[in-house]
Amino acid sequence: MPKFDALIRNGKVVDGTGKPPFIADIAIQDGRIAAIGKDLGTATTEIDASGLLVTPGFVDVHTHFDGQATWDERLWPTSQQGVTTAVMGNCGVGFAPCRPQDRNTLIALMEGVEDIPDTALHEGLPWTWESFPEYLDALGQRNYDIDIAALLPHGPLRVYAMGERAVRREQATPEDLQLMQELVQQGLAAGAVGLSTSRTMAHRSKSGDFTPMYQAVSDELLQLGLSLKNQPNSVFQMISDFDNTEDEFSILTRVSQATGCAGTLSVIQYPHKPQLHRELLELIAQANADGQRILGQVLNRPVGVLMGFECSLNPFSCKPSYEALAHLAPAERIKALGMPATRQAILSEPDRNPHLFMEYFGDNYAGMYPWRGTEPSYLPRPEESVQALADAAGVSPLEWMYDFMLGNDGQALVYLPMANYINNDCDALHELLKHPNTVPALGDGGAHVGTICDGSATTFLLTEWVRNRRLFKIEEAIQLLTQRPASLYGFGDRGTLQVGKLADINIIDLAALKILPPQIVRDLPAGGKRFLQSAEGYRYTLKSGQITYRDGVATDALPGKLVRRGNQPA
Numbered sequence: 001m002p003k004f005d006a007l008i009r010n011g012k013v014v015d016g017t018g019k020p021p022f023i024a025d026i027a028i029q030d031g032r033i034a035a036i037g038k039d040l041g042t043a044t045t046e047i048d049a050s051g052l053l054v055t056p057g058f059v060d061v062h063t064h065f066d067g068q069a070t071w072d073e074r075l076w077p078t079s080q081q082g083v084t085t086a087v088m089g090n091c092g093v094g095f096a097p098c099r100p101q102d103r104n105t106l107i108a109l110m111e112g113v114e115d116i117p118d119t120a121l122h123e124g125l126p127w128t129w130e131s132f133p134e135y136l137d138a139l140g141q142r143n144y145d146i147d148i149a150a151l152l153p154h155g156p157l158r159v160y161a162m163g164e165r166a167v168r169r170e171q172a173t174p175e176d177l178q179l180m181q182e183l184v185q186q187g188l189a190a191g192a193v194g195l196s197t198s199r200t201m202a203h204r205s206k207s208g209d210f211t212p213m214y215q216a217v218s219d220e221l222l223q224l225g226l227s228l229k230n231q232p233n234s235v236f237q238m239i240s241d242f243d244n245t246e247d248e249f250s251i252l253t254r255v256s257q258a259t260g261c262a263g264t265l266s267v268i269q270y271p272h273k274p275q276l277h278r279e280l281l282e283l284i285a286q287a288n289a290d291g292q293r294i295l296g297q298v299l300n301r302p303v304g305v306l307m308g309f310e311c312s313l314n315p316f317s318c319k320p321s322y323e324a325l326a327h328l329a330p331a332e333r334i335k336a337l338g339m340p341a342t343r344q345a346i347l348s349e350p351d352r353n354p355h356l357f358m359e360y361f362g363d364n365y366a367g368m369y370p371w372r373g374t375e376p377s378y379l380p381r382p383e384e385s386v387q388a389l390a391d392a393a394g395v396s397p398l399e400w401m402y403d404f405m406l407g408n409d410g411q412a413l414v415y416l417p418m419a420n421y422i423n424n425d426c427d428a429l430h431e432l433l434k435h436p437n438t439v440p441a442l443g444d445g446g447a448h449v450g451t452i453c454d455g456s457a458t459t460f461l462l463t464e465w466v467r468n469r470r471l472f473k474i475e476e477a478i479q480l481l482t483q484r485p486a487s488l489y490g491f492g493d494r495g496t497l498q499v500g501k502l503a504d505i506n507i508i509d510l511a512a513l514k515i516l517p518p519q520i521v522r523d524l525p526a527g528g529k530r531f532l533q534s535a536e537g538y539r540y541t542l543k544s545g546q547i548t549y550r551d552g553v554a555t556d557a558l559p560g561k562l563v564r565r566g567n568q569p570a
Helices: 100-114 118-124 132-140 154-162 174-190 218-228 245-259 276-289 330-337 340-348 356-361 386-393 397-405 427-434 457-468 474-481 483-488
Strands: 004-013 022-029 032-037 043-048 053-056 058-060 083-088 147-150 194-199 235-240 262-266 294-298 303-307 414-419 438-440 505-508 519-521 530-532 538-543 546-550
Touching (some): 004 053, 004 505, 058 483, 083 538, 100 154, 132 147, 132 174, 154 174, 154 194, 154 218, 174 218, 194 218, 218 235, 218 245, 245 262, 245 294, 276 294, 294 427, 330 340, 340 397, 386 397, 427 438, 438 457
Parallel strands (some): 004 043, 083 147, 194 235, 235 262, 294 438
Antiparallel strands (some): 022 032, 053 505, 303 414, 505 538, 519 530
16 A cells, blocks of 8 residues: 555645745645655655655745635646745725625726736626635635735725715715724634735826825824734735835834734835835835844846737827727728828827826837747847837837737737836846745736736746756755745644645656747636746646646646635645
8 A cells, every 4th residue: 555645756745934945755645745755665646756846835925816716726827936925905096895785996996906807807806705704614615726815905895885985085084994894803803814005106097086094194104014012923015115215114013013013025126216115125124123024125136017919008008099909809990000191090099098107108219128039038138129120220219119919810928128228237136036034925826917917937946046047055045935935824734844734745857947928818707808927847736645737738637725824724
């Protein structure tokens, strides 16, 4: 009789602790690691990992699968990139708690903030809940290809407590605040892993209005944060413009100091505030030195907007003649865009109600880069820009880009690295990643589905910063992707390969690891479109001991479940 359920033999084990790699076998029984060593015996399923890395499954702490998880079993594109656990509900947006009359408000908020089509949300969301505990129960009845955990979002919380007054961004009354605190406590007791909020002007509803929580007074955030007291392993997540850097940052430190919970915030280098990330890193370092637990969430490559005729954004999407073609089927629309008269009209028209991103970046042609070939270029060179190529061709950048986007049957993409890559410089990326109090995140899986596809940043860390540029040793990079994010949320049963831990495992051919180009597909409810992106080189991904992906192809196994705070799945 086989001794174990599964046995991974002869792999180069990178266990997530930061310890150098070592050759060993890993035995799996009942979904957990049963033994690590040599000559362990036999198993029902055996995998030869000779010449391959064996790592913990990656933990992604910044996703937005709040809607997708209610209708989908496979949480692509995140689960296609080695991730076995994801935290959603970030940035204060989600779908619970919610009264029936507020459903359209939350859908408009999610569409505006996270670029998820409202048609898909109207069609896909089953709305079998009102309270946050009921929402978690709905998720808990489903199976997935990865484990998920959920933050309780401030936006729905505020709308539930205040109704239209929240949409008008009125100040919360003491009664409003008491109700919100009670709802936070209920959510945490049911298994929410913390509370999330947003204070950035970049987050708008579908109508362009600021979110209900935008610039909520600091005392409201502080009082809600204090609701995390006596809730071990809970986290307060925040994104902000940090116009008053120290004052806003102090909300996190005061909450962490008073409750003992962790605080986490997005840290990005923005072109209009090129030193803000350094200010935040200094504040984070000081907070941790003072005994608080604050971690910055960083993306390990540029934050990249993808533009094309099939994307949500491009330099022509606000032109009247372009908008007039929106009702056409994709092939018909591309055919119409190729007509000389249509081209001339669009190129000659001014924008109408341009999107915030295009208003800011729309004429930065030296910062836009066409993607060619079989592998996306996330760190492009100046000579590859639209401006440089248009100058060489003797045409205007808009003309050049229009004709390029018609290529590949209208699927050609132009990449706009809007943050973390000022003047094609990687120094900020290195600072962010090397800081002892940051965690790789901000892949935004499930969000910005027609604009951004950064879920593959996990793979980019291994290909670019480990294999190609040797910025990190492999054991350092794997620890960043596994143990550090797991510890932020107190996920003690995962993040490292140790006996007794969940058998969440990647088996990786590092030499063959490759990010494939993102592609627009129309597989959301109501035929909604989104970017998907896979990778080569992940030979196997196992979740709780079951093979979920083999050479990038999904199996039938769906062992993933909802992870409730304080009650991680056995």
